Each structure stands twice: as structure tokens, then as C-alpha cells.
Amino acid sequence: MTVTVTPVKGRTDTTAFIRLPYTIYRDDPLWVAPLEREQRAFLDPRRNPFHAVGTVRLFLARRGGTVIGRIAAIVDPRYQERHDPKCGQFGLFECTDDTEAATALFTAAADWLGHQGLTRILGPLSFSTNHECGVLVDGFDRPPTMLMPHNPAYYPQLFTDCGFTKAKDLLSWRVPMPADGEPPALVRRAAERALSAPEVRIRPMNRRRFDTDMAAIRDIYNDAWSQNYASVPMTDQEFAHTIRQMKPMLRPELVQIAEVHGEPAAFTLVLPDANQALRAARGRLTTYGLPIGLIRIHQATRRIDRVRAIATGIKKEHRARGLAAALLTQAQRTAFRLGYTETELSWILEDNRDANRSTKALGGIHFRTHRLYERTS
Known part of the structure; x- marks a missing residue:
């Protein structure tokens, strides 16, 4: 079945966005489920002050009506002023082991950023380096500590298959x-x-x-x-x-x-x-x-x-x-x-x-x- 990607609209889509990780990590004993009410607050422009300075667009990927992926496209004027005026960000990426779905999600995020005049994309950031950032690429044998991302071991290959290259590694000791x-x-x-x-x-x-x-x-x-x-x-x-x-x-x-x-x-x-x-x-x-x-x-x-x-x-x-x-x-x-x-x-x-x-x-x-x-x- 074809993968479709659509912007998140309304509470039903937001709930699907928040709850997708329960499907991704249902067999992962190390995953720590975030509190749902904190996730809703994080995405809510009325409750998360990031939205006063940046713009976020959420997307869901579906196959045959089933949600199989999600992503956030992010525009942060502070980043563009300080680092690169042509760079947007992405974050909150979750996806089944499905290159077609991942490609569709990254394409949707890049296209939306392109309409904002941005030609480069960096991430994952949620929604900046002041929050969770990075894809786990090494050290899958221990549970994550607070405010540190955790993801399936197949994520790095999805990123490579979708044309991404390493920007920077973040080390934990x-x-x-x-x-x-x-x-x-x-x-x-x-x-x-x-x-x-x-x-x-x-x-x-x-x-x-x-x-x-x-x-x-x-x-x-x-x-x-x-x-x-x-x-x-x-x-x-x-x-x-x-x-x-x-x-x-x-x-x-x-x-x-x-x-x-x-x-x-x-x-x-x-x-x-x-x-x-x-x-x-x-x-x-x-x-x-x-x-x-x-x-x-x-x-x-x-x-x-x-x-x-x-x-x-x-x-x-x-x-x-x-x-x-x-x-x-x-x-x-x-x-x-x-x-x-x-x-x-x-x-x-x-x-x-x-x-x-x-x-x-x-x-x-x-x-x-x-x-x-x-x-x-």
C-alpha cells in the first residue's frame, strides 16, 4: 500500500502523533514512556514558550490508514541568525522499519521548510539543542537517562538510506x-x-x-x-x-x-x-x-x-x-x-x-x- 503523509490537524491527529511510540517500542524493555500530558504541553503553542519564537509543523505517515511514522519540521529564527540562514530543523522523528515511510516523512518536512526559503535540514532536535537531540547510534544496551533520546537500532540506517550524513556526534560518559x-x-x-x-x-x-x-x-x-x-x-x-x-x-x-x-x-x-x-x-x-x-x-x-x-x-x-x-x-x-x-x-x-x-x-x-x-x- 502507498504511504501517505499529512499535516497533523486536531486532537485526534495529535493523539495519534503522541501515541505512535507505544507501537514502535512495544517490544523494547529499555524504552521509558514519556508522560502523555507533558507531551501534549510540549506540542501546545499555548503552553510551550518555544512556539513564541519558532514555528513547528507536525506530520503523520500512514499506510492503509495505520499510522507508521511522524516528524516535526521546525523553523527557529535564532538558529538562522546565529548559524545558517538557509537551515531548518526536524525532530520528534519516529518510524517503523520502513524506508519508504521514512523517505516520505523527510520529504514532507523538507518540502515545508523549502516553502519557508530553507534549503538545508538538520536534526533531530526537539526543538533545539536546549532540549532532547540526536539519534542514538551506539550504546543500545542501557536504558536512557532523563531528557536523553532512545530509539531502535535501525534508525541510523534509515537516515543514511534517506540521504542524510553525519553532522556531529554527541558523547555520553x-x-x-x-x-x-x-x-x-x-x-x-x-x-x-x-x-x-x-x-x-x-x-x-x-x-x-x-x-x-x-x-x-x-x-x-x-x-x-x-x-x-x-x-x-x-x-x-x-x-x-x-x-x-x-x-x-x-x-x-x-x-x-x-x-x-x-x-x-x-x-x-x-x-x-x-x-x-x-x-x-x-x-x-x-x-x-x-x-x-x-x-x-x-x-x-x-x-x-x-x-x-x-x-x-x-x-x-x-x-x-x-x-x-x-x-x-x-x-x-x-x-x-x-x-x-x-x-x-x-x-x-x-x-x-x-x-x-x-x-x-x-x-x-x-x-x-x-x-x-x-x-x-
Whole structure:
């Protein structure tokens, strides 16, 4: 039967878009189902502030009336201004092992972007590098951590068959917790050198100054990532929205802020791996009106033993101070004290030699790779 691709219109199509992954991953024991209500909010222009700055068009692929694929085509003026005025993005790609369906989806997205004057396509991004991005190409043997994509092993071949080539690899590292919670001597000495400067101090986030500390982290983040590959600045509304989503799992002790002369200069954001609890909910907080998912999450939260270092940012003028070593040392000591047994640092650009070298010195083991793909449409 012929594959047809149509734009998503109305609630029925949106529901089909959101629920397709349950078909794709029904035999995958590692997949973690996202909460359906969060997926609806993410796609809703009234609730996701990305839609105030970017434009998204969703598509569904069907064969004989059955939904077999989905994709989002994305126009982000910030990306075009900062990186490439002729490049659009795609994301939220899911598809059965069907090259014809994948080709039809990518063609629909590229055609729509072409009507916006864009001739190159990059992704997957959901909907920018400030959110989930990349296709898993290596490391299929472990469940994904929070806010990291997971996909079937056949996806990379679908991308290649559809004319995409590698744009950039994103590396994930895991650091088993040492028996004493202390980083290797090399990292510890670097941290001590950084903290020996009297104007430098490391402190945890202050719960009573939550909004102030989060505003400082946002400013550092936008400064630190301003020249990174494919990055776009986060608006105040986007950052606030992201933090609201993270807040239920946030432990202030794990969020470390470096100050220089009393002013925030760097941070590391470490969160317990919510996916370890989220798996128990199976995508729903309630079933037939009963809070079954909520109860499952609450019970599973007690068993979380892994944290993810989502971001470490340093203002440009302070990058020579060795603040990253000091921040990660303190974060690891805190995670050890709180009983966590492993830290994941993800993701790091493959050509960010300093960050990858530092992570390896911390005891990191490269165990997973995600890939961004590009194509001239």
C-alpha cells in the first residue's frame, strides 16, 4: 500500500502523533514512556514558550490508514541568525522499519521548510539543542537517562538510506562512584588550585533564593553556549518553563554555583535520573481516574541511584580558572553523600576536547553516542 503523509490537524491527529511510540517500542524493555500530558504541553503553542519564537509543523505517515511514522519540521529564527540562514530543523522523528515511510516523512518536512526559503535540514532536535537531540547510534544496551533520546537500532540506517550524513556526534560518559566518593587525584588537585584563589567559592543552590539562583544560571548558560555548535539562546520564558519541569526532581544540594568576587561565574546542574522512576508510570499518571502512575513514581523514586550532569557552564572570562573541576568535584562528593552510585555526564560534543579530556580524567567511561544528521533538502 502507498504511504501517505499529512499535516497533523486536531486532537485526534495529535493523539495519534503522541501515541505512535507505544507501537514502535512495544517490544523494547529499555524504552521509558514519556508522560502523555507533558507531551501534549510540549506540542501546545499555548503552553510551550518555544512556539513564541519558532514555528513547528507536525506530520503523520500512514499506510492503509495505520499510522507508521511522524516528524516535526521546525523553523527557529535564532538558529538562522546565529548559524545558517538557509537551515531548518526536524525532530520528534519516529518510524517503523520502513524506508519508504521514512523517505516520505523527510520529504514532507523538507518540502515545508523549502516553502519557508530553507534549503538545508538538520536534526533531530526537539526543538533545539536546549532540549532532547540526536539519534542514538551506539550504546543500545542501557536504558536512557532523563531528557536523553532512545530509539531502535535501525534508525541510523534509515537516515543514511534517506540521504542524510553525519553532522556531529554527541558523547555520553558514565562515572561510577568511587568507594570514597573522591575524584582522581589529578582532578582533585585541579579543584584545589581553583579554590585556592581567595575570590573564588563554590556553593550549592540556595532554596530560599531559588528564582535568583536560577536567573544567574540562565545568564551563565546563554553566555557559555553562545558559540556552541547549533546552539540558540533560551528566552526567559523557555528557561522558566524548563526549570518548572525539572523542579520536582531537583535537589538543591546537587546544583553547584561558582562565584568570583561574589558574582555567579559558573554552574553545574545535576539531577537525579527521573527516568528510573518514570518507567514505573508507563506514560500515565492516572488510570481510570486513579492515581496509579503517581503512586508508582513515588515508590520508584526511592530507588533512584543515578544522577545526570545535564550542563556545566562557565562564563567566557572565567574559563581559565579551572572552575569545572571544582564544580564537578563538589557535585560528586554531594552525590556520594546522598547515596548515588553513578553519574552520567551528557551530552558533550565530540570535538570539545577539553571537556571530554576532563571527563575522562574524572573516571568517565564513554558508553553512548547520539548523532545529529544533515541533508541538503
